[in-house]
Amino acid sequence: MAGSAQVPTLVYLVTGGCGFLGEHIVRMLLEREPRLRELRVFDLHLSSWLEELKTGPVQVTAIQGDVTQAHEVAAAVAGSHVVIHTAGLVDVFGKASPETIHKVNVLGTQNVIEACMRTGTQFLVYTSSMEVVGPNVKGHPFYRGDEDTPYEAVHRHPYPCSKALAERLVLEANGRKVSGGLPLVTCALRPTGIYGEGHQVMRDFYNQGLRFGGRLFRAIPASVEHGRVYVGNVAWMHVLVARELEQRAALMGGQVYFCYDKSPYKSYEDFNMEFLGPCGLRLIGTHPLLPYWLLVLLATLNALLQWLLRPLVLYTPLLNPYTLAMANTTFTVSTNKAQRHFGYKPLFSWEESKARTIHWVQALEASAR
Ligand SMILES: NC(=O)c1ccc[n+]([C@@H]2O[C@H](COP(=O)([O-])OP(=O)(O)OC[C@H]3O[C@@H](n4cnc5c(N)ncnc54)[C@H](O)[C@@H]3O)[C@@H](O)[C@H]2O)c1
Numbered sequence: 001m002a003g004s005a006q007v008p009t010l011v012y013l014v015t016g017g018c019g020f021l022g023e024h025i026v027r028m029l030l031e032r033e034p035r036l037r038e039l040r041v042f043d044l045h046l047s048s049w050l051e052e053l054k055t056g057p058v059q060v061t062a063i064q065g066d067v068t069q070a071h072e073v074a075a076a077v078a079g080s081h082v083v084i085h086t087a088g089l090v091d092v093f094g095k096a097s098p099e100t101i102h103k104v105n106v107l108g109t110q111n112v113i114e115a116c117m118r119t120g121t122q123f124l125v126y127t128s129s130m131e132v133v134g135p136n137v138k139g140h141p142f143y144r145g146d147e148d149t150p151y152e153a154v155h156r157h158p159y160p161c162s163k164a165l166a167e168r169l170v171l172e173a174n175g176r177k178v179s180g181g182l183p184l185v186t187c188a189l190r191p192t193g194i195y196g197e198g199h200q201v202m203r204d205f206y207n208q209g210l211r212f213g214g215r216l217f218r219a220i221p222a223s224v225e226h227g228r229v230y231v232g233n234v235a236w237m238h239v240l241v242a243r244e245l246e247q248r249a250a251l252m253g254g255q256v257y258f259c260y261d262k263s264p265y266k267s268y269e270d271f272n273m274e275f276l277g278p279c280g281l282r283l284i285g286t287h288p289l290l291p292y293w294l295l296v297l298l299a300t301l302n303a304l305l306q307w308l309l310r311p312l313v314l315y316t317p318l319l320n321p322y323t324l325a326m327a328n329t330t331f332t333v334s335t336n337k338a339q340r341h342f343g344y345k346p347l348f349s350w351e352e353s354k355a356r357t358i359h360w361v362q363a364l365e366a367s368a369r
């Protein structure tokens, strides 16, 4: 990968570049990758904000395309130096069918790998997920674990299953020869639950709180800790990995890294309140207001209703057996592997991450008025 501070030469492709995380990666690359000549943003749905980015010094090429279409992916990948594959179907609410989730997340990733092989692109960074590890179907806690912590990673839900399969494909492709004979260098980043500006689930909780007169009701014990990471730090880690992958190919190729920062370990609900609290919402109850068995019953009812109503309407509440199990299982990471391997340090402190997220929620509030 040639390049100097004076003459930008590199071409990057970000799949899913218009999504929640993708947008942050795109903007971070433009701010912090001086060797960038062209940035290709590939997405099923192109966003209007891309237009503003086209006036800067880096050529921003918007490509409307579908990762499940091999020819569209190959055309976008051809001539790029680095691919950051972030596109994915993030669905734990039953919005998409298991087949569609598999197609986008697994076949889509297969297409990206094959496009790299065929067109000679040597560096591939994959956005995986903590969910390839857990929480598992048995609800075993994962407490301050790192990339080497033993854990029984057994899934049934289509989303974690698809992410685990896709991650495996990416890691197994490391070292295979791309067109021209050079080895493909791949690695996978596993963010925990991402938060920050643009986070749809945070928006849903905020709207739910408004509907209940500014109140949210505690469902999960405060003692269940959930790993969270600020979107700006996840984007920064992607930029750093992409930058360092060539120089440290032997060390980083085929590796996985949890995406972490200094966000505090808290329950999912208490963590959300760090942002929703300053925006006027209150979490009612120091203990769950309903017994767990009743929540399980409600979640099961929701799943049943979803199934019954499917021919008529898509019913996708936040609470279902899977999201309940996730929210109710401690899953936190504590690792410095990314720091040791490629010098990662969070770019945004917890205070800054929090302030930025609160600012975004406040803007939601203003636009709702
Ligand atoms: N949100 C989280 O908490 C979280 C945590 C860990 C990992 N991840 C991973 O990060 C990635 C991005 O997630 P996100 O939260 O930004 O989701 P998102 O839905 O906001 O973004 C995904 C993007 O991929 C695009 N996309 C979907 N299907 C596509 C297709 N067939 N072809 C091309 N583009 C397609 C979407 O249009 C969207 O812009 C995903 O791979 C997800 O699995 C997310």
Ligand SMILES: C[C@@H](CO)CCC[C@@H](C)[C@H]1CC[C@H]2[C@@H]3[C@H](O)C=C4C[C@@H](O)CC[C@]4(C)[C@H]3CC[C@]12C
Pocket (backbone or CB within 6 Å): 090, 092, 128, 129, 130, 131, 192, 193, 194, 201, 219, 220, 268, 269, 318, 319, 322, 323, 324, 326, 327
């Ligand atoms: C029981 C409810 C009472 O308030 C709370 C439900 C919360 C759930 C909707 C969320 C709890 C954990 C979240 C997931 C987690 O943060 C990690 C994820 C990995 C990532 O790859 C995609 C998003 C997600 C699955 C995330 C989705 C929302 C939760 C299940």
